[in-house]
Amino acid sequence: xxxxxxxxxxxxxxxLEYEAVRTQLTDLQVHRHTxxxxxxxxxxxxxxxxxALGLVGKGNHPAAVLAERAMAEFSPVAVLFVGVAxxxxxxxxxxxxxxxxxxxxYHGGTSEDDGLKAxxxxxxxxxxxxxxxxxxxxxxxxxxxxxxxxxPRVFFGPIAAGEVVQDSGISEQARWIRQHYNDAVAIExxxxxxxxxxxxxxxxxxxxxxxxxxxxxxxxxxxxxQNWQPKAARHAAAFATAFARELISETPTSxxxxxxxxxxxxPTANRNIATGxxxxxxxxxxxxxxxxxxxxxxxxxxxxxxIADLRSHLKQAHVDGQLDEETYAAAESELDAATECxxxxxxxxxxxxxxxxxxxxxxxxxxxxxxxRLATIIAVVRGMS
Numbered sequence: 206x207x208x209x210x211x212x213x214x215x216x217x218x219x220x221l222e223y224e225a226v227r228t229q230l231t232d233l234q235v236h237r238h239t240x241x242x243x244x245x246x247x248x249x250x251x252x253x254x255x256x257a258l259g260l261v262g263k264g265n266h267p268a269a270v271l272a273e274r275a276m277a278e279f280s281p282v283a284v285l286f287v288g289v290a291x292x293x294x295x296x297x298x299x300x301x302x303x304x305x306x307x308x309x310x311y312h313g314g315t316s317e318d319d320g321l322k323a324x325x326x327x328x329x330x331x332x333x334x335x336x337x338x339x340x341x342x343x344x345x346x347x348x349x350x351x352x353x354x355x356x357p358r359v360f361f362g363p364i365a366a367g368e369v370v371q372d373s374g375i376s377e378q379a380r381w382i383r384q385h386y387n388d389a390v391a392i393e394x395x396x397x398x399x400x401x402x403x404x405x406x407x408x409x410x411x412x413x414x415x416x417x418x419x420x421x422x423x424x425x426x427x428x429x430x431q432n433w434q435p436k437a438a439r440h441a442a443a444f445a446t447a448f449a450r451e452l453i454s455e456t457p458t459s460x461x462x463x464x465x466x467x468x469x470x471x472p473t474a475n476r477n478i479a480t481g482x483x484x485x486x487x488x489x490x491x492x493x494x495x496x497x498x499x500x501x502x503x504x505x506x507x508x509x510x511x512i513a514d515l516r517s518h519l520k521q522a523h524v525d526g527q528l529d530e531e532t533y534a535a536a537e538s539e540l541d542a543a544t545e546c547x548x549x550x551x552x553x554x555x556x557x558x559x560x561x562x563x564x565x566x567x568x569x570x571x572x573x574x575x576x577x578r579l580a581t582i583i584a585v586v587r588g589m590s
Contacts, residue, residue, distance in 0.1 A: 212255035214281040222288035225442035253568035269398030283410040290393040291421030305413035307363040310397035323385040328400035347447035362390035366397035374422035416441035539565040
């Protein structure tokens with residue numbers, strides 16, 4: 206794994222969930238933790254988004270331990286927990302996808318003479334991640350890789366995470382959840398552990414994506430018999446990888462080591478000392494894009510020429526083996542989109558140009574020369590009126 210690029214960690218509880226995510230990845234390599242945990246590191250197809258994939262097993266406790274292990278091992282941009290869950294609302298159909306707006310650890314409580322009182326613990330989805338998830342949900346693009354006829358919807362709502370498999374609509378536990386967590390739209394067994402691990406790691410973003418495989422009402426055996434688990438896992442994996450791809454396009458190439466346009470950050474203070482006949486001719490703290498000194502300093506940047514230059518370096522990087530065929534093709538497509546926006550010349554094309562450049566940044570982030578040239582172009586576009 207390139208240590209200059211932070212991945213998104215994706216964790217699953219079941220092997221069928223793991224396989225559903227794995228089919229969305231390419232260039233997979235095994236990454237062994239010293240304690241024996243095995244991860245696979247690869248990239249989401251047709252993107253430069255780096256993913257570390259892990260299997261944690263069932264339950265909040267192992268999920269918390271292995272989530273913490275993955276966070277320490279990879280220093281990820283975010284952690285996604287992806288898999289299946291039981292739906293609690295009748296309007297959410299089998300195969301639909303739920304993104305947790307809030308995670309309840311519903312087994313917390315206190316037993317008193319007049320009954321069991323809830324002591325809820327909850328974690329909300331970070332605002333930026335929530336905004337990106339809604340953006341992805343509004344587009345049908347994330348469904349493109351699904352089999353014909355599969356068109357799951359996306360819902361946002363609280364998810365209840367406990368320590369038992371819920372398969373009854375009338376049991377004491379079912380009544381307890383309806384009484385104390387009646388806004389929960391789904392129920393499962395791992396999200397609370399992962400959310401707690403994220404909270405203890407400087408509030409690292411944790412996003413839980415679940416496909417609905419049963420209705421937690423006694424019909425689980427029938428739903429499983431109709432293969433809803435692999436279908437729901439496939440839908441959750443498709444949405445989660447689309448979300449991860451979009452998240453990476455909005456994130457600096459390394460945590461704490463780059464500014465918002467993806468270029469490496471520099472110290473904000475410099476101290477140069479000249480001795481003898483030497484002199485300090487120019488000193489700068491933080492620089493964005495190119496620096497020109499002298500007569501050409503006020504010359505405007507030719508975006509079309511800069512993009513054409515970037516394209517030639519992109520081709521050379523592909524020839525040199527720095528970009529695989531799939532990534533190169535995707536990068537060329539984004540460059541084509543950027544070129545069209547520049548040719549249009551209208552101010553309203555700036556947003557489209559920026560989107561294409563950000564997606565391109567995700568694809569070439571590991572190639573230092575390309576990332577540097579692209580950062581300069583992005584800085585220029587940001588300054589356009």
